[in-house]
Amino acid sequence: MFGEKVNLTGARETLLLTLYGKALESRLPHSLLEDRFADEAVRKIDYDFSRLKVDSNLGIGLAIRAKTLDVHVQDFFARNPDAIVLHLGCGLDTRIFRVDPPEGVDWFDVDYPDVIALRRRLYPSRQHYHLIASSVTELDWLTEVPRNRPAMVVAEGLTPYLAAEEGPRLFSRLVSHLASGELMFDAYSHFGLKLLRLNPSVRATGAEVHWAIEDPHELERAVPKLRFVEDISAYKPEHAARMGRVAKLFVRLWKYIPALRKIGRLLRYRF
Ligand SMILES: C[S@@+](CC[C@H](N)C(=O)[O-])C[C@H]1O[C@@H](n2cnc3c(N)ncnc32)[C@H](O)[C@@H]1O
Structure with a gap:
């Protein structure tokens, strides 16, 4: 095989897991995500994806989460045609291509330098698209980001990998900038983090998870400019229709049992 060699470990390697899940879902009939770029990237990368043990249920779950975020991002720039989008811990996610923002929107994808270097090799560049090669927690990168435009900040699959004190510090600095x-x-509860540690796909990467959020209002106390808006259940039963029986049952319980929802959910704040 003469594909693109990757040498990622720990939290960085988890980007291959989410990429592969999205690519798998995109190969299914009636795909929700139709992520052609993810599928092509997987074909170009020289890596044994089978070691990540990603099955179609996980792929569908990841696609549902990604699509939910895509819809919110599109809605944000429909309301704010001069917006900027900050996509933190972007990995090899191809949101920019999926949502295809209009001319007035500037988009910033942020991840570690080796991840951004890999992105550059795999994906085309485009106008108003900026790649920032830095840990999200080394906040000098913010100087590259305009201050006075409405901002949509998205982080998908990032927060558990941050240290518990790093997350609030990052969001504080962001909202003051x-x-x-x-x-x-x-966001994941402490129990959610335990399940992530047991998850065979996450285990295969050796990534460590740290930051748990039990109550969305915790973050309002730590970052007073943030206002909690909603907790979105990404896993709607109608979306899960293509999952296996056990996964479908779990999704149904997830919706109705608050303790289960806390395991892993999408949180939306305004500032
Ligand atoms: C599970 S992957 C998710 C990737 C992508 N958001 C997606 O949904 O496909 C986690 C990502 O977080 C990134 N990450 C973790 N800690 C980071 C940090 N301190 N700074 C920048 N990126 C980080 C990793 O490099 C990886 O790309």
Whole structure:
């Protein structure tokens, strides 16, 4: 095989898991995500994806989460045609191509330098699209980001990998740099982190998870400019229709049992 060699470990390697899940879902008939770029990237990368043990249920779950975020991002720039989008811990996610923002929107994808270097090799560049090669927690990168435009900040699959004190510090600095906007990310309870540690796909990467959020209002106390808007159940039963029976049952219980929802959910804030 003469594909693109990757040498990623720990939290960085988890981007191959989410990429592969989205690619698998995109190969299914009636795909929700139709992520042609993810599928092509997987075909170009020289890596044994089978070691990540990603099955179609996980792929469908990841696609549902990604699509939910895509719809919110599109809605944000429909309301704010001069918006900026900050996509933190972007990995190899191809949201920019899926949502195809209009001319007036500037988009910033942020991840570690080796991840951004890999992105550059795999995906085309486009106008108003900026790649920032830095840990999200080394906040000098914010100087590259305009301050006075409405901002949509998205982080998908990032927060559990941050240290518990790093997350609130990152969001504090972001909202003091930016004038106004929204923040959306997936958050996990302590029990949710335990399940992530047991998850065979996450285990295969050796990634460690740290930051748990039990109550969305915790973050309002730590970052007073943030206003909690909603907890979105990404896993709607109608979306899960193509999953296996056990996964479908879990999704149904998830919707109705608050303790289960806390395991992993999408949170939306305004600032
Ligand atoms: C599970 S992957 C998710 C990737 C992508 N958001 C997606 O949904 O496909 C986690 C991502 O977070 C990134 N990440 C973790 N900690 C980071 C940090 N401190 N700074 C920048 N990126 C980070 C990893 O490099 C990886 O790309």
